[in-house]
Amino acid sequence: DQAAALSARLFGKAFPAPRAACSQSPDCSANGPQARATVPGIPEARGLNPSLLAQLLIPLIRGTGDIPAELRDGRLRAEMDLLRRLSRPRLEVISPNIVPRTPTFCPGCPHRDSSSTLLELRRNLKDPQYMRRVHNRGPVDLVAHGDTGCYTMLMFPPTEQLMHNYSGMGLGGGTGSGIDPFITNKQIVFMGDGTFFHSGQIAISNAIKANQDITFIILENKTTAMTGHQEHPGTELDVLGNRSYIQDIESIVRAMAGTSPLTVEKLSPANREKYRATLERTILRDGVKVIIADKECGITYYRRQAREERRLAREHGGFVPRKTYMNITPEVCENCLECTGATACPGLTVIDTDYGRKIDTDLTWCVNDGACERVRVSNEYGTSVKPCPSFEQVTVIRSRRKRYSLPKMDLDKLPDPVPVHEMGRPGSTWRVHMAGVGGMGIGVVAAILVRAGHKQGYRVVFSDKKGLAIRNGGVYSQIAWVNDRGDDASPGCEQLYPITGLIPHGRADLLLGVDILEAARAIDPREQFRVATPERTAAVLNLHKQPTVATLLGRQDFDPEKLRDEILQHCHPDRSYAKNLSELCEQRLGSKQFVNIMMLGVAYQLGLIPVSASAIGWAIRDTIRRDQRKNIKAFNIGRKLALEPRALPKKPEPLTWQQLLTNKSRVLRKTSWTGKLAAERFEKLVTAAIRNMPDLPERSKYDLALRIYDLMQYEDHHFARRYIELVRKVYQSDSGLRHFAATHAAIWGLAKVMLIKDEPYVAYLLTRYEKKQRDIAKYGVDEANGDRIVYRHHTRPEFSFGKRRIRFNITTTDWMLKIVRRMKWWRRLPGWHAREVAFRDWYIRLLDRIDLQNDYDRAVRILRSADEVCGYREVRYPKMDRVRAAVEAELGSLGRRSS
Ligand code: SF4
Ligand code: SF4
Structure with a gap:
């Protein structure tokens, strides 16, 4: 009987909802007309997805053998089939693609300065040679604690070693104190200022009393950032916003010391050198030490800066006269991942270039706090060394308002869409699942759709997951619109209808994937959502790749195109849409931040959002207060793109070697008075x-032509000819049956070792024509409108005189580098980049030692070994040594075997 009752409530006619449950729901007023419902089935209680319940209950009902008549119409079977289909793990396809997205600190977060310095320091303290040389003592392995606050992100890659455990708010210090009597390690405890006032200070007091050996690192960022920037006793205002007394952390800690020899240091973590030295000195001391890292929260700081920019723009009639960005030159970047490994900043991104994957700054996310540029590395070749000269400050100076750069699109004459969903029938429901990453504006789109639904007269219920939103975490929102205005609905709360937006499995009408990876998670059978079915769900997808932390660290990767294919298999193919709209948005509107609204426009024009133009237009204006015109424009551009996918074509890039030849010849002719000859x-x-190498695959021909160009720039045409001869030598022993894999490897490997990134070449790469054109496009510089672009390159030239080395960390300008790029004669100096030259010559000699005829695979592997060498000097040298040793061992073992 019980099972029959349950089955009737699950899939039978609408049953009266228990009054108690209904009236407890915050969505149910039980007082007004909005509280009526017409959707049969179980109530979608907050936090419970009905599909999960159905999955458990249906087998139970069917097991009773006494199924009520109204459930014998195949509905149970159909529901179970749907659930099985959506839950079936096609994991062999899906699992490599849907990688986890772990949270990290926001761009501009002061914790990043601390953690990045601590990562370097921790490595050094563990290194016996370093400790012997610098401190004349054995290695020190730190035990690290944290608790609840923004610094909880330390638990996740790449800083896991900085937070070994998680207890509860304010308890990191207590955990350190608790284990101190049982270990000899030095300990560090991270703490925020909010946590210090909440309960953290108790642990410091206790550690002082117990004379323990712990360093407390308190980040004083002047707010309780984690929970939404509330005031605390150390801030100027109280919770009501009134001026109040300020308690000073440093004075409190000093007062706690009493008669103990407590060490207290207060300094900014942004001053990396001083901060590192202070940390090292302090941690190695015995007893309780407190370091107060004094730097404002990135969010409050950059919000203030954005307000100031808006004020300046108003003052100057719509433009900011001067704005500086952090830039990475991909040609100079070696993809050594030192910067991402030390910061994992979401302001950094990965890009694919003709020389492989490189790191770049993301114009929309980077706040130019310089933390990635301040990264330093230490290894057996040196300590606290700047890893590369790729970073630079780009300042765009404008004297006028930006000119309108969009082609004529007639955005005011867009036709009304033909709706796909019929919402006229009482009880009709439309559901959307929106997926993105914190900062992409999922919450904003959700707010727009909630308002638009209300305006249209629907019953609206929704569910948001924000959580670690601003820290690069996944964010989703689910909304249901219900037509509950029919005559057949009973008054009051006596009928059931969705009281939450949680979408039962396979019931989404629209999947709006502002981030493709998070959209894929919505269909992944391993996750709770499984919202899509081909019969019902249309997908609107953004193909932009927003890297995860693991992607930035080079540990995991995903391919947006593969994810798209996977998602579209679960959605209605004819109603779906996929395009890299972020790229388009940044190119045309100066920032990716409008992509959410652009996608809303696409979905709306495809008829996938059953609402009137006036309701959605009103909702956008009512939700978005700032940059309203740009947002409305983004919405209309989205609508236009749905009608005409090629309305905003991309600038064509050379794809074939012939196109590259034409393109580069044009550059040569344009940029130098000897250009015609070159x-x-x-x-x-x-x-x-x-x-001479006609059978090479087209891709290899393109790569070869590009490298010939770069080698000519590096030295001259003789040097490029030498490269061609070496490649040809491999080609002559290679074969089309093997797809010329060895020749392809030689094309890449030889160029890699011959294009030594020394001072003249780096100077050339930082100032060359192609780079400037790319930056002009990236930063929306319109020289004809009076805009200018000014560079400050953070370079680090080094000169060797015999055994002496002189290195400068120096900020250079374009004119300086334009002189340096001409100093190719430096390459003739004795000892000039001797280790790179030795490696190059060794690699070239390998061409005579490999055996393409008899051991092709090994030969290809050896030719590809140069790819593993990346980075500059200290980062590069150990890799060169490793590769050389591995190849020699392989060749040696071969020699031994054949003899
Ligand atoms: S060379 Fe290394 S440290 Fe420099 S930008 Fe590239 S990945 Fe980052
Ligand atoms: S400057 Fe570097 S660390 Fe700072 S926000 Fe930009 S990318 Fe991130």
């Missing part, structure tokens, strides 16, 4: 090389 030589070299 272009002719380049054309001759490339055409002859390709004539």
